[in-house]
Amino acid sequence: MDLGGVPPVFSACAELAGDHARVTVTGEVDMATADTMVQTALREPARQVTLDLRAVTFFDSAAIHAVVQLAQRFPGTLTVLPSRQVRRVLEISGLGEQGWLAPY
Numbered sequence: 001m002d003l004g005g006v007p008p009v010f011s012a013c014a015e016l017a018g019d020h021a022r023v024t025v026t027g028e029v030d031m032a033t034a035d036t037m038v039q040t041a042l043r044e045p046a047r048q049v050t051l052d053l054r055a056v057t058f059f060d061s062a063a064i065h066a067v068v069q070l071a072q073r074f075p076g077t078l079t080v081l082p083s084r085q086v087r088r089v090l091e092i093s094g095l096g097e098q099g100w101l102a103p104y
Contacts, residue, residue: 046074
């Protein structure tokens with residue numbers, strides 16, 4: 001999506017329901033924003049995390065590393081809802097079959 005040279009605005013926010021946090025991320029997740037995504041997920045006292053990346057438009061190696069960190073921090077309780085772009089990057093990187101990656 002071309003926004004006339006203006007990059008999509010990054011945002012990450014968390015909602016807590018019991019011990020389940022839902023972290024919704026929009027825009028570009030890269031070296032400048034990946035840590036913010038992780039810190040947003042870790043800020044809430046949750047045992048289970050859903051990382052909603054369906055509005056993410058760019059996802060680089062720093063973003064991949066951030067998701068792997070969260071998968072290690074929440075083993076068996078992380079769910080990643082990917083955008084088409086995120087799924088493509090994860091598949092290319094060999095992480096397309098991970099249990100935490102939600103199916104189509």
